[in-house]
Amino acid sequence: MDMGSIVLVGAGNMGGAMLSRWLSSGVAGANLLVIDPGPKPALLAExxxxxxxxATTVPDGVTGSIVFLALKPQVMEAVLPSLTSLVGADTVVVSVAAGKTLAFMESHLGRAAMVRAMPNTPAMVGRGITGAFANSLVNAEKRQAVETLLKVSGPVEWVADEADIDAVTALSGSGPAYVFYLVECMAEAGRKLGLPADLAMRLARETVAGAGELLHQSPDDATTLRRNVTSPGGTTAAALGVLMAEGAMQPLFDQALAAARKRAEELAS
Structure with missing residues (x-):
């Protein structure tokens, strides 16, 4: 697909990860403009x-077919006014900033075809997932072009309501941090059982990574996989009796995701 010129504004962790995946998947470098005041030396070399x-600032006379905004939500207010010249009549703007609504972006960039996307950090290794919402000006061709760029980092799930992006942010956007914390908790529990701390961390890390890969490759859902390793009256059942008790893990996740969604909503204001 000829996607025309692609402008990436912001080459931090997420923007840099997307850029690397684009280049490795065959997007022509000649079609790419990266605007960032100070990309890391390795990324600049790439x-x-x-x-x-x-470019460190927006060059004169440049518009993009696709303009990706990989900016932190806290800087959007200050940066967006400088980007108006990038948006032409046929441009589609894609934002990965948590909490910042399409109405907010339109207030600075004008009415245009726009997509809100929420990838997550496993995009860095091609194993991310992205939730996305497109406004009514995004036609089928533009949507396909945006999806093509997002899919180099993993699957893309489109939602029908923009408000759902805040829930996507809470679940999958922030989700990798929950998994990393699970590893920390498992390792600490193992240490308290008497294992050396480094061994406990290796065991926890590889267990979670392996379970994730099994979940990725298996046709079975998570519930089936859990039941497959839970023998009645065994050690796993004893542990799950604690984790699945009333008031234990599920209510904590309910509270955690609700807090994350609330914060995403607050970032909109």
Whole structure:
């Protein structure tokens, strides 16, 4: 697909990860412009090696077919006014900033085809997942072009209501941190059982990574996989009796995701 010129504004962790995946998947460097005041040296070398362009500010006379905004929500207010020249009549704008609504972006960039997307950090290794919402100006061709770029980092799930992006943010956008914390908790529990701390961490880390890969490759759902390893009256059943007790893990996750969604909603204001 000829997607025209692609402008990436912001080359931090998420923007840099998307850029690397685009280049490795065959997006032509000549079609890419990266706008960032100070990308990491390794990423700058990658940009130059691919024949892409880099600028610290918006160059004169440049519009993009697709403009990706990989900016932190806290800086959107200050940065968006400087980007208006990038948006032409045929541009589609894609934002990955948590909490910032399409109405907010339109207030700075004008009415345009826009997509709100929420990827997550496993995109760095091609194993992310992205939730996305498109406004009514995004036609089928633009949507396909955006999805093509997002899918190099993992599956894309489109939602019908923009408000659902805040729930996506709470579940999958922030979700990797919950899994990393689970590893920390498991390792600490193992240490308290008498294992050396480094061994406990290796066991926890590889257990979670392996379980995730099994979940990825297996046709069975998570409930079936859990039941498959839970022998009646065994050690796993004893542990799950604690984790699945009333007031235990599920209510904590309910509260955690509700807090994350609330914060995403607060970032909109």
């Amino acid at each position: 940009i130059e090696a691919a024949g892409a362009r880099h």
